[in-house]
Amino acid sequence: MATKRIPETTVKRLFIYLREVTELSEFNIRTVSSSELGERTNLSDAQVRKDLGYFGQFGVSGSGYNVLELKKALERIVGKDKRWKVALVGVGHLGEALLSYSGFTEQGLDIVSAFDVSEDLVGASVKGVKVESFAKLREAVKENGIPMAIIAVPAGEAQKAADVLVDSGIKCILNFAPVNLDVPGKIKVNNVDLSRELEILAYFLASGNGGWR
Amino acid sequence: MATKRIPETTVKRLFIYLREVTELSEFNIRTVSSSELGERTNLSDAQVRKDLGYFGQFGVSGSGYNVLELKKALERIVGKDKRWKVALVGVGHLGEALLSYSGFTEQGLDIVSAFDVSEDLVGASVKGVKVESFAKLREAVKENGIPMAIIAVPAGEAQKAADVLVDSGIKCILNFAPVNLDVPGKIKVNNVDLSRELEILAYFLASGNGGWR
C-alpha cells in the first residue's frame, strides 16, 4: 500500500462495505467474496478489491474475505474505534430530528451540545441535550475542543453560524443549509442539500428518464 | 450540443448554479461571468462554462451571462417549470422534519401524502398532510400516479417499503435509510445517509486531517 493518496470516492464506499460486513457478521456469515460484496452494494467486484487494496491485504485467494477480520480492519481504518464530539447549530425540525436520530450515537458520533437563537428553545432539553444560546457557541466549542459541527439553520443564517464556528476553531462542518459556505480552505465542509437530492430525481424524470445506471 | 450524455456530476452542479443566479437576480444583478460564478461556488471558471455548454450557449463573449436568462434556462433544464408529487413513507422525526421543510415546496416538490405503520399517527395531520396507513401506500401511489417517494423509515423496514413502492409503479426513490435497496434497474435511487456524511468528516480528522481541497 505504501503512502498512496486515497480517493474520496473510495472513502465513501468504505462505509458501505463496513455496513454490509457488519450485517453479514450479525448473521454469523464467516466469509464473503469481493463479488458477493459487490452484488450487495451495487458495485463491481474489481471496485471492491481495488478499494480495499489501498489499505492492505485482507483477503484469502480462493475463499474471499473473513467477515469479522474485514469488519475490524474497516472499523480501524474509518476511525470507528474512537468517539467524536459534535456540536449542533440550529434546533428546528431538522435539528430535532438529528438529535433524535440514533444512527449518530451508534456510529460513534455524540452530539454533545446544541445551540439556537430562539429564546423559547434555550434552556430546553431535547433528547437529553440541553439547548444553549447561540451566543455561547463560540466559547463552548473552544472550551470543549469540539472538532465538528452540524449546521441546521435556515439558509440566511448559515454563513453567520459558519463564521462563528470557524472562529471557535472547528475542524469540519456538516452543512444542511442550501448555501455555499465561505470558509478557510483548511476546514472540511460536507454539504447535504435535502431538496436538491429530490430535485436531481425530478431532473431524471423530466429528461426523458431513459437509461441510467 | 447534439445528443451528448450529461455527467451526473454536471447535473448536481446545475442546481448549485441555479441557486446562485437566483440569489444574484434577487439583488438585481444583471450579468455574471463564469469566473464570478465559479468563485461563488468554489468551482473553476472552465468547469462552469463546460457544464453550461452541455445544454447550449447562454453567454455573451465579453460580458458574461445574463442572470435572468441563465436562471430561466437552468430552471427549464432542471425541470423546475413543473411541479412534482412526492409520497413520504415514514413519519418519524425525520419524516416530520421533511414535511415541515419549506425547501421542497419552494423547489416545486409537493409531498402530497404520507404513510406510516404506527396506528397512533395514522389519521393525524402533519403540516397539512394527512398520515395514511402503510397498507394504503400501494393503492395511493398507483391511483395518483405519484412518480417519486421518500423513504424515511428505520433501516429494517426500508426494503419492505421499497418493494411496495416498486410494485406501485414508482419511478424514483430518495432513500434516507442506511441500507442498499434492492430494486429493479429502471428505478432511480438516491441515497442520503445522514450519519455517513458525518463519519466521512471523522475519517478525515482521524487520518491526519492534512491537505484536502
Place this chain on the structure above:
DNA sequence: TTCAGTTCGTTACTTTTTTCACAAAGTTCG
C-alpha cells in the same frame, strides 16, 4: 472606428477513477 481588454465556447490535454484481465495463491474433493 479602432484598439485594448473581457469573456465565451470548444477542443486538446491531464488527471482521476473505473474496469479489465491474469498470474499467483488458496480451496475442495476424489
Place this chain on the structure above:
DNA sequence: CGAACTTTGTGAAAAAAGTAACGAACTGAA
C-alpha cells in the same frame, strides 16, 4: 497428492471528469 475451481491483488487499459488554452466574439473608451 493432484486436478479443477475460486478468488485475490495488481498492473495495464479504458473511460470519465476536470483543467488549460486559445480563437472568436463582444464591450467600452478614445
